[in-house]
Amino acid sequence: MLTAFLHGFILSAGLILPPGAQNVFLINQGANHKNFIHALPAVIAAGLSDTLLIVLSVAGVSLIILSVPALQLGMYIIGFIFLTYMSISLWFTKAETA
Known part of the structure; x- marks a missing residue:
């Protein structure tokens, strides 16, 4: 059980940590909007997208694609x-x- 958790954690970190277009977009949203509430929709959409990506990756979608x-x-x-x-x-x- 611990091995599966560690593999999932490392996979999720590898998917989230690299700076990419989405992270740069969120940084720009935060810099361009004075209120957090105006940047919140972008943050929520990015968070849901990342969560979906992690769930699909851990579920084995790459195995199906390959x-x-x-x-x-x-x-x-x-x-x-x-x-x-x-x-x-x-x-x-x-x-x-x-």
Whole structure:
């Protein structure tokens, strides 16, 4: 039981701790809004998303995805399209000068 708990804890830490786009977004929300209540919807949505990600990961969704090659390929294609779109949109976004 302790081994399963430790594996789940390490997995959840690995999914949450790395700074990513979601964490940067939340930091920007906190910096841009003077009241915590205005940033709260973003914080709640991020918390629920992270919880869902952890539950799905611990439940073994990755095993299902890896066992179905077509599903794995589909995930790679969706990820590639998303990252390409984000890269292009960031490339053509004009920087704001203060």
